[in-house]
Amino acid sequence: MTARRSTARRAAPPAPETMEEPLNSRTGWLAAVNEQKPPKPTTIPTADLAAVSQLDLARYNRERRAWHQNLGPFKTxxxxxxxxxxxxxxxxxxxxxxxxxxxxxxxxxxxxxxxxxxxxxxxxxxxxxxxxxxxxxxxxxxxxxxxxxxxxxxxxxxxxxxxxxxxxxxxxxxxxxxxxxxxxxxxxxxxxxxxxxxxxxxxxxxxxxxxxxxxxxxxxxxxxxxxxxxxxxxxxxxxxxxxxxxxxxxxxxxxxxxxxxxMEPWHQSDSDWSREWRRLLSGIEQNLVLGSAWPGMLHRDLPEYLWARSAGVIGSLMTLIHRGCHLAVTTREEALNRDILERVRLDYAAEHTRKDRTSS
Ligand SMILES: Nc1ncnc2c1ncn2[C@@H]1O[C@H](COP(=O)(O)OP(=O)(O)O)[C@@H](O)[C@H]1O
Ligand SMILES: [Mg+2]
The missing domain is CATH 3.40.50.300 (P-loop containing nucleotide triphosphate hydrolases)
Structure with missing residues (x-):
């Protein structure tokens, strides 16, 4: 009896055909080369979410989580x-x-x-x-x-x-x-x-x-x-x-x-920093699937804040964005703002640089 219950509770291993093959194998490499990126999920306005069934909402949230985790690459x-x-x-x-x-x-x-x-x-x-x-x-x-x-x-x-x-x-x-x-x-x-x-x-x-x-x-x-x-x-x-x-x-x-x-991090001293940084944020913003997002949410309202959090390191920025999106979905805020992003803890290096900056 006990044995049966524990078997039932054990998560089933992913089926072999659904496990991604690593890039460092010909089949994995070819699969990635030929992969069609799934289309961007259609954004449901926040006011309409209440009418969506639990099942459809779970599916919608899963699709946009995968989408937000795989944004880009943006041509920085x-x-x-x-x-x-x-x-x-x-x-x-x-x-x-x-x-x-x-x-x-x-x-x-x-x-x-x-x-x-x-x-x-x-x-x-x-x-x-x-x-x-x-x-x-x-x-x-x-x-x-x-x-x-x-x-x-x-x-x-x-x-x-x-x-x-x-x-x-x-x-x-x-x-x-x-x-x-x-x-x-x-x-x-x-x-x-x-x-x-x-x-x-x-x-x-x-x-x-x-x-x-x-x-x-x-x-x-x-x-x-x-x-x-x-x-x-x-x-x-x-x-x-x-x-x-x-x-x-x-x-x-x-x-x-x-x-x-x-390959260098961005420097604020670069002559085109402000324009290019905002252009990247605008590109990211257009790719988010959040029902209360507004034009300028990142590139107009948060460029300095996002810079301070990521120090211009793209990996840290993208982690901040996709974790922030996850929180925006689970809290039903459906937008990125300072309060949501403050709740995201980043990699050690990004947090460490940030502390240095705020304490100086
Ligand atoms: N141009 C880009 N646009 C969007 N995301 C990017 C871009 N470059 C890197 N990333 C993301 O940043 C993270 C770190 O990138 P990666 O290429 O693994 O860095 P490195 O090899 O220098 O350690 C990854 O999650 C990757 O998807
Ligand atoms: Mg690498």
Whole structure:
């Protein structure tokens, strides 16, 4: 009896087909590339909510919660600059045959939108190439112009090869030796005509650890042997000597081959700060599904406040907005204002900067 009750109470695991596949697998990447964003839910004016049934209200609230959690990406000035720089390096590499292709590294603090930028660029390039060249390669394989890998603290040269093989869905990778894995990854890249390999979170490669140095050397080897442009993204890559190799001949070589694209938080001293910041807030505002929102709710009434809370870090701003929207829905306020947003606690870094600012 007890056993039956506890089984009934246990939440059912999500059905496999409803679980999102990770981006660092070919199927997950392709699903994200081809995904149609659901349409924006139609806003119900607050006065009409009382007439909506409980069931429909629950559905409406679930839809807008998902919507608010996935806003964007908005074309901020820093995103636009990074996309331009990525395109410049990748396209000017596209006909390089004999020599090593220069790489590009997007570097900056956490939460500034580096992953968003490289993924958005990669997905866009993927769609463009498939539209241009068709979805099959010369060997009849599925065209995969971009490969996306996310490094972890435990990355070794072998795991890097394994990650590449796993991205292409090659079976039985854990029973193979490192050189076999490397050959299989190379083969998949050639057959799928992969042009760009994105390696995200490369700050996990620690130069002081032997494994980090080995990964560093292996990355160099891959860049020299694969006919791809490598796009790296990670935290403060210019400051950590991890991949830029320190004061060694290898480091000097990397510094010549890499183009570093800094991703910076917004600065209030930028000449176009006020205009661009308000433009972003206006874009966000137009995408909210709240029944009592008014034009200017964010960009006219709260620009300074939102700046003070987020310090211009897009990740903190977006968290503030979607948590605020959740509260606006649950409190039935149906709008964002200072009182609602004051109730949202943000990431440590944002709260810490804020305290510094208010106490000074
Ligand atoms: N241009 C953008 N528009 C909307 N949301 C963004 C944008 N850039 C980043 N974000 C959001 O900010 C958060 C942090 O972004 P992410 O790309 O993971 O940063 P990083 O890789 O620099 O740590 C994510 O939730 C992401 O959806
Ligand atoms: Mg990231």
């Amino acid at each position: 000035p820093s995103l636009r600059r990074v996309l331009e720089d990525l395109d410049l390096v990748v396209e000017s590499n596209s006909e390089v045959r004999q020599r090593i292709r220069p790489a590009v590294a997007v570097s900056g603090q956490a939460n500034l939108g580096k992953t968003t930028a490289v993924v958005s660029y990669g997905q866009d390039l993927h769609r463009r190439r498939v539209a241009e060249l068709g979805d099959r390669t010369a060997t009849g394989d599925e065209r995969v112009p971009v490969c996306y890998i996310r490094l972890t603290g435990q990355t070794h040269p072998r795991t890097l090869n394994e990650m590449l093989c796993m991205f292409y869905g090659l079976p039985g990778t854990n029973r193979q030796t490192a050189p076999v894995l490397a050959r299989r990854a190379q083969d998949a890249i050639a057959r799928c005509e992969t042009e760009v390999v994105i390696l995200d979170d490369v700050h996990f490669v620690q130069p002081t650890h032997a494994a980090g140095q080995a990964v560093n050397n292996h990355l160099k080897h891959l860049a020299e042997t694969l006919p791809c442009t490598f796009v790296y993204a990670g935290i403060d890559l210019d400051r950590s000597s991890a991949l830029l190799g320190g004061d060694t001949p290898a480091g000097a070589q990397t510094r010549r081959r890499w183009t570093l694209v800094p």
